[in-house]
Amino acid sequence: MALAERRQRERDQRREDIINAAEKLFFSRGYDNVSMDEIASEVELSKPALYYYFKDKESLFFAVVNRGVKIFRDITTEELKNSQTSGLKVGAINLATARFNQEYPDYAKAHVHFWSGRFDLSNDKDLSPDAKEIIEFSCENYRIIHSIIKNGIEDGTFRSDANPLLTAVLIGLISIGIPHMSPSIKTFMETHGITAQQFNLEVADLAYRMVMHIQEGDENIRSRKSGSDI
Template structure:
């Protein structure tokens, strides 16, 4: 191994140590309460050394969020991916949201940072970097559209709204499980499976829904795009 390769490998090992320490600290102490100094102490580095890898605490979060979305999108083994391709449209949609639930079990820390924790920065601030995550969402919307085209969901269903409702159900079960709020004897996997089936059955029933649905690319409402609103910075949003 040449000098350049070794340097590269060492640099990657330090970067990994920073990210692992930061992820643990962000989740256990809350993003707001963790400083670069605290991360440095955990891995026995100087704060200045950390700045050589990440210009700010927010950059560490963005690197973790990027890893998280890549782990979420990774179908694991190629075999699983192929099996998914052969499913009927509605089961493919179900499998996508089941994957989100599985991710909450396999990667609870990434899940908490990406979907639950209140004080992390908004990934919309890093528009280019998370283009692949928006691409994932667009792909899911297309899968839902395929169900509509195949007559497995009514034509009145808006893919962006269906996606939000299915995400809500999975997120709720995942939060109950991760925060240990289920009584003994309750099976979180069964609840997650039931909430997906129930929401899909509800969507199939064709009831009228209120949500207008928001475009996945830029946050503008699909039906009534308001560009000024779509590009409002995250910090000015009402909570």
């Protein structure tokens, strides 16, 4: 049993080494500009050995994306932990997205690429375990947002005319679009003194205010996070 466990640990470590090598190349050059030959060379493996762990480049890319998704999940859990009311929970979801985009931009861009239509995600039985986890996290996130907004409408925290489903989808689409911003837009904002950090918080605050009953003097997301690293 000890020998079997040691061999499993070695296989797990080799798999992590492969993902590390692929991540380095994908992040520096982009998915389409990296080949399995180059990944095998980077990790010092033969191609047959590489294909033993990953059946193709897609499944390897999905493993990289799933690393980011797990980080995103942890950030979301952390932000939600101390948020008791519906309003604070919506703010926490938006702040988690802003943090992920700001602190892990390469993972955020890879996540956008996963959902860009570049990959066929329609046949569940052909998807790798990593791809299934990524999709499940997305569905889970939408379910959480939908539930928060629905409960907030019922308890009077949110506007009664807000559609929980459409609002949840809109918040999700906003979060997906931010990392995909073109360089020209980023340059335009920078020339007007707006950093990516400020933009993330402004968008999070806008999404927060879409559904809230905002009264004069109410604090916003930016004031709640003043002095933070975001």
